[in-house]
Amino acid sequence: MLSGGESVLAGFSGGADSTALVCALMSIGFKVCTAHINHGLRGADADFDMNFVQNFCTKNNIKCFVKKADVKKYAKEKRLSCEEAGRNVRYSYFYETADICGIDKIAVAHSKNDSVETSIFNFIRGASSGGLKGILPVNGRIVRPLIECSRDEIEEYLRDKNIEFVTDKTNFENEYSRNKIRNIIIKEMQKINPSLINTVFENGKILGEENDFICEYTKKTAEKCVVYQNSEVFLDLNKIKNEHVTVKKHLVIFCAQLIINDFHASAKFINSAVNLTRGKKIYLGNYGLTISNNYDILRFKVNFADDNTVFADKNGISGENKGFEYRIFDGNDINLQKIFDEINTKFDVSFVSFDEITDFNSASYICIDGIDEPIYIRNRRNGDKISVANVGTKKLKDIFIDRKINPDERDKISVVATDDKILAVCGFAVGKDFFVNRESKRILMIKT
Numbered sequence: 431m432l433s434g435g436e437s438v439l440a441g442f443s444g445g446a447d448s449t450a451l452v453c454a455l456m457s458i459g460f461k462v463c464t465a466h467i468n469h470g471l472r473g474a475d476a477d478f479d480m481n482f483v484q485n486f487c488t489k490n491n492i493k494c495f496v497k498k499a500d501v502k503k504y505a506k507e508k509r510l511s512c513e514e515a516g517r518n519v520r521y522s523y524f525y526e527t528a529d530i531c532g533i534d535k536i537a538v539a540h541s542k543n544d545s546v547e548t549s550i551f552n553f554i555r556g557a558s559s560g561g562l563k564g565i566l567p568v569n570g571r572i573v574r575p576l577i578e579c580s581r582d583e584i585e586e587y588l589r590d591k592n593i594e595f596v597t598d599k600t601n602f603e604n605e606y607s608r609n610k611i612r613n614i615i616i617k618e619m620q621k622i623n624p625s626l627i628n629t630v631f632e633n634g635k636i637l638g639e640e641n642d643f644i645c646e647y648t649k650k651t652a653e654k655c656v657v658y659q660n661s662e663v664f665l666d667l668n669k670i671k672n673e674h675v676t677v678k679k680h681l682v683i684f685c686a687q688l689i690i691n692d693f694h695a696s697a698k699f700i701n702s703a704v705n706l707t708r709g710k711k712i713y714l715g716n717y718g719l720t721i722s723n724n725y726d727i728l729r730f731k732v733n734f735a736d737d738n739t740v741f742a743d744k745n746g747i748s749g750e751n752k753g754f755e756y757r758i759f760d761g762n763d764i765n766l767q768k769i770f771d772e773i774n775t776k777f778d779v780s781f782v783s784f785d786e787i788t789d790f791n792s793a794s795y796i797c798i799d800g801i802d803e804p805i806y807i808r809n810r811r812n813g814d815k816i817s818v819a820n821v822g823t824k825k826l827k828d829i830f831i832d833r834k835i836n837p838d839e840r841d842k843i844s845v846v847a848t849d850d851k852i853l854a855v856c857g858f859a860v861g862k863d864f865f866v867n868r869e870s871k872r873i874l875m876i877k878t
């Protein structure tokens with residue numbers, strides 16, 4: 431992880447873990463610099479933490495790099511959750527600082543508990559062994575020296591040495607899944623297995639090794655049976671007839687990952703792909719992925735199926751209104767212009783033909799064929815649900831929680847709905863019955 435004499439830049443938030451990290455590294459003789467990001471998200475609390483970090487470093491004669499960032503703005507621009515945006519900003523700053531200063535390694539203070547929380551979070555979301563292995567101790571220049579230490583041990587160390595640190599109050603709020611896992615789920619699980627943290631952590635290591643092995647084997651096997659061509663991937667099933675089904679499943683994931691960043695699918699979907707018979711195809715809505723079997727060659731394609739079916743959009747959202755509702759369609763052949771004039775200042779809504787669509791990411795496209803009742807653009811309401819391809823009915827609340835959208839932001843998101851059905855959540859999902867395809871006669875385009 432770290433060799434004697436290497437210089438280290440520690441990500442220092444001021445919290446217990448990173449304070450212990452900085453102290454521990456110094457105590458065993460490493461030359462440490464620190465970097466702190468003020469995400470600008472927690473007002474005075476964030477300024478307090480920044481001051482704490484700066485004072486701590488001054489007192490201990492540590493070089494400290496600080497950056498104030500507008501993470502909210504960055505998240506909006508990049509269409510990311512604030513958590514993801516914060517992470518991007520943090521790591522870019524760490525790399526940038528380490529490069530400028532010629533620092534060898536970047537240390538962050540993830541603990542054993544963080545790793546276990548990640549495994550459990552991924553398990554809940556249906557991850558396979560790759561997602562259950564937890565947080566990597568070393569990932570390129572990033573090292574995690576405290577990964578084998580539990581949170582209790584870290585706190586004990588700080589208490590023993592009488593070291594002060596700051597506490598992020600938002601860690602105790604249970605709105606986000608991550609905190610719910612930490613503050614509620616793990617505590618309940620520990621009632622059944624008091625050494626849960628160690629058990630899951632050690633198990634994660636074994637799963638990680640198994641996963642590394644199978645991934646390596648899959649990569650080697652892919653050399654003889656996978657072809658990437660014009661943004662499509664082809665997997666020759668005849669060449670892997672004798673492989674174990676686990677290898678076949680990993681090959682399906684491998685192929686999808688060649689064309690989709692951060693691809694994850696349910697075990698059920700991967701099974702269906704492996705067992706796809708000739709002439710059949712399956713779709714994965716949230717990625718717009720089609721897998722078809724043409725004479726025992728699996729073909730992986732994004733966005734357009736053979737019949738040009740599109741399954742979902744992924745564009746971001748904005749919108750200034752809280753508590754809004756606009757009727758955009760009255761169920762008949764209406765004078766769209768009249769209605770749209772009223773709302774076009776807020777939303778860009780129009781009918782388009784399939785051929786006019788060039789970029790499925792820049793707007794939501796909804797097929798409203800067969801709908802003869804009024805359609806509204808409105809904000810979310812309690813109990814709203816949408817029927818998502820391959821997933822089934824999903825609460826909007828759960829979609830927003832999964833995507834880590836703050837409750838405040840959720841009210842600004844546009845929902846397209848009739849009186850009793852959600853057709854789309856702009857920027858997040860199109861209901862499975864409202865995907866557009868070449869046959870669609872009435873396609874609503876909504877830019878929010």
Ligand SMILES: Nc1ncnc2c1ncn2[C@@H]1O[C@H](COP(=O)(O)OP(=O)(O)OP(=O)(O)O)[C@@H](O)[C@H]1O
Nearest residue numbers: 441442443447448465466467468517537538539540
């Ligand atoms: N504001 C910050 N400034 C500097 N370093 C930070 C800051 N926040 C977090 N870090 C560093 O990143 C580590 C992980 O932080 P945290 O667990 O909050 O992030 P995460 O989003 O769960 O993890 P990751 O950033 O690896 O995805 C901390 O222990 C610390 O070393």
